[in-house]
Amino acid sequence: MYRYDEFDAAFVRARTGQFANQVERRLKGEISEEQFRPLRLMNGLYLQLHAYMLRIAVPYGTLRSQQMRKLAHIARTYDRGYGHFTTRQNIQFNWPRLKDVPVILGELGSVEMHSIQTSGNCIRNVTTDQFAGAAHDEIIDPRPVGEIIRQWSSLHPEFSYLPRKFKIALNGAPHDRAAIRFHDIGLQATTNGDGAIGWEVWVGGGLGRTPMVAKLINGFVPHEHLLAYLESIVRVYNRYGRRDNKFKARIKILVHEEGLETIKGQVEAEFAEMRGGELTLPQEELDRIGAYFAPPEFLSLARYAD
């Protein structure tokens, strides 16, 4: 499972300190709710009907026992003794008090967890197959790619105020276990005629009040150009997505109203500009990130070997 690299640890610590300061200023009345709202949303803190709700990412759907124990400690100490695991690999606590949230984030940081970009109109936590890294049928372990997408999208200055939330899922096996066609962008690992690994890119799926199945926008994006292609899609969405009506602001509505071919043309035009630029992903970086997903000792079960 993923463990923080050194940059992550410092980044989360700094972010927690920043949010603690924002909460303190809000409680003192130095900033208004209007100013505070986008700040708390970027840290996973919602205000719901009866209480605040804090949403915490569970990276790639796996938890170490140390992390699970920390979640239990948080539930007992700052909440009501329970939490809610969600379909998008998060856990939600439904009764935290505002003053306790910075402390909770500090506790989470000590076990390499956080709530950054689990809410708000930004790119949310990247999800994948819960069996990723252990499934015998996978074309590629999708987690290092997911991690690179997470690092690219975290606090991305261009994409911090999108028209609406934006969800990406990726699946490394032929059988979709990540529900990729119900995401704003779904990525399906595939191979081309030369045996090279790349990604089918699906766009405009989603659930909610207007459920839609995603449409295939590109049948094969090579590994090294994936980030440039994703940036092209999100840039087009950021430019043309509706901001006048939150119920029509998701990319699924844009794709539906403008048509796949129109969106594809705009995305490909952006991609032509960006392809081969600074977002090109070197294999060495993939290998470096992959090292943070050291596998456990799997048993070799002969009867499943076929």
Added chain:
Amino acid sequence: MEILAGNELTSGGVVYLDPAGRWVQDMQAAWRFSEDDGAARDKAIADSNATTRIVSVEIVAVCEIDDILVPLRMRERIRSKGPTTRNILDGATFDRQHLNEDGHVSI
């Protein structure tokens, strides 16, 4: 007829504005604004927002049935009946935040 609802800043708990300008937990104690009370209602909203202690102040349309206030929208009816989760779990009692924990909620 209308009342004002909001959430406490520190806990997010639901509160209602009463005629004395206090935010209270009991919806039945809420200040009832008629059609002619628009100016008073708007002033109460402005005063509440100025305290910065009440979040998401909203106007809730209500009717009276046998002297009991009933919100017209389903969302507000559910909200007014309180959370449906248990307050006691494994022997521990979990209560909402009380207004005296935050000394600045009244306007």
